[in-house]
Amino acid sequence: MQWEIVIGLETHAQLNTQSKIFSGAATAYGAAPNSQACAVDIALPGVLPVFNRVAAEKAVKFGLAIGARINRKSVFERKNYFYPDLPKGYQTTQLELPIVAEGGTLQIQVGDREKTIRITRAHLEEDAGKSLHEDFHGMTGIDLNRAGTPLVEIVTEPDLRSSAEAVAYAKKLHSLVRWIGICDGNMQEGSFRCDANVSVRPVGTETLGTRCEIKNLNSFKFMEKAIEYEVRRQIEILEDGGRIVQETRLYDPDRDETRSMRSKEEANDYRYFPDPDLLPLVVDEAFLDQARASMPELPQAMRERFMRDQGLPAYDAGILTTSRELAGYFEDTVKALGGEAKMATNWIMGDLSAQLNKEGLEITNSPIAAGQLAGLLQRIVDGTISGKIAKEVFAAMWAGEGDADTIIAVKGLKQVSDSGAIEKIVDDIIAANPAQVAEYRSGKEKVFGFFVGLAMKASKGKANPAQLNDILKKKLAG
Amino acid sequence: MINTSLKELSAQLASKKISSVELTQTFLDRIKGLNPKLNAFITIDENKSLAQAKAADALIASGEAGPLTGIPVAQKDIFCAEGWLSTCGSKMLHNFVSPYDAHVIEQFNRSGAVNLGKTNMDEFAMGSSNETSYYGKVKNPWDLDAVPGGSSGGSAAAVAARLCPAATGTDTGGSIRQPAALNGITGIKPTYGVVSRYGMIAFASSLDQGGPMAKSAEDCALLLNVMAGFDARDSTSLEREKEDYGRDLEQPLKGLRIGLPKEYFAAGLSADVAQAIEAALTEYRKLGAQTVDISLPNSKLAVPVYYVLAPAEASSNLARFDGVRYGYRAPEYTDLADMYGKSRAQGFGAEVKRRIMIGTYVLSAGYYDAYYLKAQKLRRLIAQDFTNAFAQCDMIMGPTSPTTAFNLGEKSDDPVSMYLSDIYTIAVNLAGLPGMSVPAGFGANGRPVGLQIIGNYFSEAKMLNVAHQYQLATDWHTRVPQGI
Numbered sequence: 002m003q004w005e006i007v008i009g010l011e012t013h014a015q016l017n018t019q020s021k022i023f024s025g026a027a028t029a030y031g032a033a034p035n036s037q038a039c040a041v042d043i044a045l046p047g048v049l050p051v052f053n054r055v056a057a058e059k060a061v062k063f064g065l066a067i068g069a070r071i072n073r074k075s076v077f078e079r080k081n082y083f084y085p086d087l088p089k090g091y092q093t094t095q096l097e098l099p100i101v102a103e104g105g106t107l108q109i110q111v112g113d114r115e116k117t118i119r120i121t122r123a124h125l126e127e128d129a130g131k132s133l134h135e136d137f138h139g140m141t142g143i144d145l146n147r148a149g150t151p152l153v154e155i156v157t158e159p160d161l162r163s164s165a166e167a168v169a170y171a172k173k174l175h176s177l178v179r180w181i182g183i184c185d186g187n188m189q190e191g192s193f194r195c196d197a198n199v200s201v202r203p204v205g206t207e208t209l210g211t212r213c214e215i216k217n218l219n220s221f222k223f224m225e226k227a228i229e230y231e232v233r234r235q236i237e238i239l240e241d242g243g244r245i246v247q248e249t250r251l252y253d254p255d256r257d258e259t260r261s262m263r264s265k266e267e268a269n270d271y272r273y274f275p276d277p278d279l280l281p282l283v284v285d286e287a288f289l290d291q292a293r294a295s296m297p298e299l300p301q302a303m304r305e306r307f308m309r310d311q312g313l314p315a316y317d318a319g320i321l322t323t324s325r326e327l328a329g330y331f332e333d334t335v336k337a338l339g340g341e342a343k344m345a346t347n348w349i350m351g352d353l354s355a356q357l358n359k360e361g362l363e364i365t366n367s368p369i370a371a372g373q374l375a376g377l378l379q380r381i382v383d384g385t386i387s388g389k390i391a392k393e394v395f396a397a398m399w400a401g402e403g404d405a406d407t408i409i410a411v412k413g414l415k416q417v418s419d420s421g422a423i424e425k426i427v428d429d430i431i432a433a434n435p436a437q438v439a440e441y442r443s444g445k446e447k448v449f450g451f452f453v454g455l456a457m458k459a460s461k462g463k464a465n466p467a468q469l470n471d472i473l474k475k476k477l478a479g
Numbered sequence: 480m481i482n483t484s485l486k487e488l489s490a491q492l493a494s495k496k497i498s499s500v501e502l503t504q505t506f507l508d509r510i511k512g513l514n515p516k517l518n519a520f521i522t523i524d525e526n527k528s529l530a531q532a533k534a535a536d537a538l539i540a541s542g543e544a545g546p547l548t549g550i551p552v553a554q555k556d557i558f559c560a561e562g563w564l565s566t567c568g569s570k571m572l573h574n575f576v577s578p579y580d581a582h583v584i585e586q587f588n589r590s591g592a593v594n595l596g597k598t599n600m601d602e603f604a605m606g607s608s609n610e611t612s613y614y615g616k617v618k619n620p621w622d623l624d625a626v627p628g629g630s631s632g633g634s635a636a637a638v639a640a641r642l643c644p645a646a647t648g649t650d651t652g653g654s655i656r657q658p659a660a661l662n663g664i665t666g667i668k669p670t671y672g673v674v675s676r677y678g679m680i681a682f683a684s685s686l687d688q689g690g691p692m693a694k695s696a697e698d699c700a701l702l703l704n705v706m707a708g709f710d711a712r713d714s715t716s717l718e719r720e721k722e723d724y725g726r727d728l729e730q731p732l733k734g735l736r737i738g739l740p741k742e743y744f745a746a747g748l749s750a751d752v753a754q755a756i757e758a759a760l761t762e763y764r765k766l767g768a769q770t771v772d773i774s775l776p777n778s779k780l781a782v783p784v785y786y787v788l789a790p791a792e793a794s795s796n797l798a799r800f801d802g803v804r805y806g807y808r809a810p811e812y813t814d815l816a817d818m819y820g821k822s823r824a825q826g827f828g829a830e831v832k833r834r835i836m837i838g839t840y841v842l843s844a845g846y847y848d849a850y851y852l853k854a855q856k857l858r859r860l861i862a863q864d865f866t867n868a869f870a871q872c873d874m875i876m877g878p879t880s881p882t883t884a885f886n887l888g889e890k891s892d893d894p895v896s897m898y899l900s901d902i903y904t905i906a907v908n909l910a911g912l913p914g915m916s917v918p919a920g921f922g923a924n925g926r927p928v929g930l931q932i933i934g935n936y937f938s939e940a941k942m943l944n945v946a947h948q949y950q951l952a953t954d955w956h957t958r959v960p961q962g963i
Contacts, residue, residue, distance in 0.1 A: 044799040047559045047678040090798020272842035277684035
């Protein structure tokens, strides 16, 4: 039987506010345990929550970025359950009325296919603390620094059909939340975490299969592997005539498998009800206007602009708009260069990206600034150096030997465009290789490359390639 | 000195006729003498109180005293006070010394008042007789066989027995007004949102409201001036202009329209209470007021609606008492679930457990719509009744409680009959309105009767005026229990 994979993702993105969602304690990561937990975070008797409006601003920005409807009035509710790292015995979250309502979408590219993923909702809630099971000799330590960190939970429709689509969506979302400046996206520190709801159904059927939720996928690689494992597991069960049990599963990267955490029957009854300590969150027109005004140009719009105005292919424009910094670098380069967008793109996505990846650097830490790269490309455009020599100059620039013009001058890399000098080289080669010349003249034009290679070598790569071609052709023709 | 009004005490302190240390010591001595009989206080700390009194005397000497500077005030043990044991009447918090001050405590400290100690109360404010306290029952000073009411029974008994000049209470369904009535003192529950709930240990967040309990309406006005005020740490605190609740005390009552809800004078009201209330109304007519018959048709729903909503909120509010971070933890347990189970089973008393279970039930999947949501809808109808009534009258009056103080143990095995002792007070909390109780004579058994005054939103100053004029014309509020 042919199976169709159906995936929906729930993503928890920590909002990068200075203080917590319901208290004034700081949210910085990595502080000494419980040093950033105030009376409210510890849930002392008598304390009360006060909502941090900055979290609403960030959630609204997200809603605007995906084109969703914003609820003018959203309501905080209590999700009640006991856990040691949940100090109040309930999590304050939104259920019936989330701040970001329906209507949002995200465009993903898988291969050369584009697809629209619908986002059901996004709501505000608080993060829990952490239980530390190591180092406490059979006991558990509780660190409440994270308790109360604002989260926005982003839920998709079951629109994803493969692990590749799920990863493409997650990457796109990851890039968007960073783009609009609401989340630092640090997956190691847990700032961006995904849960995947996975089910399979026979191709052609409408009803959804029973789903399993895989929790806490904190890297794109694990997400892909976990979904693939889970799909295989479910198909095997179904093909053996079994039945999928709805449950929550955890992915174990060491063994590359998912394991049951709790079944639906064991699931808590969370007894949600509106939090009487908090007023409904009202978003008025002025608040929306302010959020709109603070929005940068969105990646989708920028991508279309790059395709339209710079004539870039969809793929290139997509890559360049994965982060605001990369797009900014591209725009700065083209501006300084006065055009040549495709050439700039090839260098940025090619040599520059390769070198950055190799050294694990972000574009913002590139040793070659956009203006410097433009300076190098300018010398290709004006014929001072060839593309090949440019790579050598690039390497020197990367190594900090100065800007392109300095390196070209110091190393004597200026292209030879003096036709007399090139003619002399060509004459010498023709004279030294009569057999190949005869071959060429008998119609074996493939040998042409042999002459180019020799000429380049003789000029130490500095011969102007176009000029060299012309002269070679003319002289070989006799 | 023990029967002196706050205004007069303040004048004597200002003129150095007495010192705050003397005043505080006088009440501390009375507590030492009488508390073993009444059990009105859970915690006394002479050193702390006297240190505050000394500081108050210095403030007075420097000429920077306010109206409450140097006045000892007993604090209900529901208010967290820095460095004080703050138990909320529960074993669960038997060891909880608060590291911070509630807003109300801060306000009193700022005013230079002296914290005289923490008063006994029903556990987590759940009770109408003070019999649910882990720290033992409070006795009614008018009759040691009678309950003092609850949940602010310790504060009420302490004021009635003159163990303190004034005290604080909190009122979720009548917990200021009912004990005030049963002890023959004056107490006011302000409009929801007037007094910050920050640091007031939560029972039912949407209903809880702190307020003063004292010998007279005039004293209550001075106390409310200190307790009320916007506090950004409580999202339900109302941002309003600071007001002087005593500003209208001397206004005549001519033309005042008093609404008498027929539902508050129906079956269930005992004859002696009815008689005392009638006499009070006659007094009001003499003062120039007129009475109007009104109806609050949804009154009968108030108790059932309350016993859905308050436990629902409580079941969640009390989830933090889990033995993990502070408070009581069972000495022995096998694993996490067992620690939760045992700590809560041992740390909470029967009434608290009953309400947690009711609350958990009404919020459960499949029951939420039928109970919680339905109750929320009815709550709006109950509030609407009052809005309609205030189109016909300025104040609503009736009995605070259907009977005078009942006997200790009389209702402790019958929760429903206990819940019905708040039948006239609960609707006021559901509507968020201000309500007060004023001494209005005695029942057949010699126990006090309270007259309830219900005002429209933010009409506290007017209510205190209405009560004060009555207290100028009567002397019920000056009567003190004899022979304790």
